[in-house]
Amino acid sequence: xxxxxxxxxxxxxxxxxxxxxxxxxxxxxxxxxxxxxxxxxxxxxxxxxxxxxxxxxxxxxxxxxxxxxxxxxxxxxxxxxxxxxxxxxxxxxxxxxxxxxxxxxxxxxxx
Amino acid sequence: xxxxxxxxxxxxxxxxxxxxxxxxxxxxxxxxxxxxxxxxxxxxxxxxxxxxxxxxxxxxxxxxxxxxxxxxxxxxxxxxxxxxxxxxxxxxxxxxxxxxxxxxxxxxxxxxxxxxx
Numbered sequence: 001x002x003x004x005x006x007x008x009x010x011x012x013x014x015x016x017x018x019x020x021x022x023x024x025x026x027x028x029x030x031x032x033x034x035x036x037x038x039x040x041x042x043x044x045x046x047x048x049x050x051x052x053x054x055x056x057x058x059x060x061x062x063x064x065x066x067x068x069x070x071x072x073x074x075x076x077x078x079x080x081x082x083x084x085x086x087x088x089x090x091x092x093x094x095x096x097x098x099x100x101x102x103x104x105x106x107x108x109x110x111x
Numbered sequence: 112x113x114x115x116x117x118x119x120x121x122x123x124x125x126x127x128x129x130x131x132x133x134x135x136x137x138x139x140x141x142x143x144x145x146x147x148x149x150x151x152x153x154x155x156x157x158x159x160x161x162x163x164x165x166x167x168x169x170x171x172x173x174x175x176x177x178x179x180x181x182x183x184x185x186x187x188x189x190x191x192x193x194x195x196x197x198x199x200x201x202x203x204x205x206x207x208x209x210x211x212x213x214x215x216x217x218x219x220x221x222x223x224x225x226x227x228x
Contacts, residue, residue, distance in 0.1 A: 042201060043219045103151070
């Protein structure tokens with residue numbers, strides 16, 4: 001089957017750096033995505049990794065190690081508006097290119 | 112201007128009723144999805160359609176019936192609503208199924224909060 005694990009909650013202070021880890025189990029791995037969701041809002045896409053390494057987009061970076069079935073999202077220079085839930089999601093080529101979402105990590109940014 | 116839109120935004124109804132949620136995307140995407148997000152924020156794929164063809168039907172009760180009249184629309188009809196159907200339902204779209212164009216991003220609609228009493 002397919003499964004993802006990520007921490008349920010992370011707390012950090014404004015200006016700090018936080019890393020949200022994600023480990024996954026899947027067959028037919030195609031890529032790992034990260035989405036942000038604020039309370040009452042819709043998930044919005046942050047990044048996608050298909051190959052090993054680091055992808056940087058502004059203050060956010062995402063890393064993938066396919067051999068370790070592991071990825072992380074790195075948020076730098078944290079701002080209060082970064083308080084949200086962050087979901088890792090695995091895309092698998094089996095079962096119709098399904099995207100399976102993790103349970104989400106709730107990030108609290110404190111002043 | 113809205114990329115993916117859903118109606119209604121809120122739906123409150125009695126057990127046993129039948130209801131529909133509509134979704135439209137103006138992005139020219141080939142693939143559309145329905146997700147269910149429960150009270151614990153767990154986001155689960157229900158259906159995906161590619162060029163109006165059903166690709167994924169993720170062990171959803173057959174009380175749920177999606178319909179895609181064209182590539183830009185994917186509606187969800189729910190019969191005989193149950194208490195456990197209460198959730199937020201998100202429609203989403205992506206360029207295509209295999210991201211051949213290189214874009215893997217899924218664009219989500221604003222969600223429909225369904226409450227079954």
